[in-house]
Amino acid sequence: MVKEVHAAHILVKSKDKAEQLLAEIKAGKSFEETAKKFSDCPSKAKGGDLGWFKAGMMVKEFEVAAFKANKGDIVGPVKTQFGYHLIKVIDQK
Numbered sequence: 416m417v418k419e420v421h422a423a424h425i426l427v428k429s430k431d432k433a434e435q436l437l438a439e440i441k442a443g444k445s446f447e448e449t450a451k452k453f454s455d456c457p458s459k460a461k462g463g464d465l466g467w468f469k470a471g472m473m474v475k476e477f478e479v480a481a482f483k484a485n486k487g488d489i490v491g492p493v494k495t496q497f498g499y500h501l502i503k504v505i506d507q508k
Contacts, residue, residue: 418470420481421506423463425449426456426498433492433499440489446503455498463503477502 423446427433436453440446447462454463470478477500480493484504491501 417482417507419467419508420504421467422465422481423447423450423461423503423505424456424458424465424477425454425463425501427453428455428498430492430494430499433501437489437491437501440501446489446501464505 425433425436425446427436432453436449440449447464450459450463453459456463458465468478468481470482472478473481474495474497476493476495480490480500481502481504484490484502486504486507489501489503492499493502
């Protein structure tokens, strides 16, 4: 069972924008560079890196998606009260 997740994310206001960025990343664009350029979260300075987090530390929708995914996955768009997230699972333990 996954106890902690190390993830990065990109936060944008619209689902359309999130889907467009996801398509670009799947086509070969760097997740980190895309986060630096387009994310609305202060984590964009670190390429979207949120570090390690345990259950209960993130908003529910984000947490569920991050803990369900596998290492290396990029999931989303995930809607939360903050907007739409693309979540990259860097590692799990």
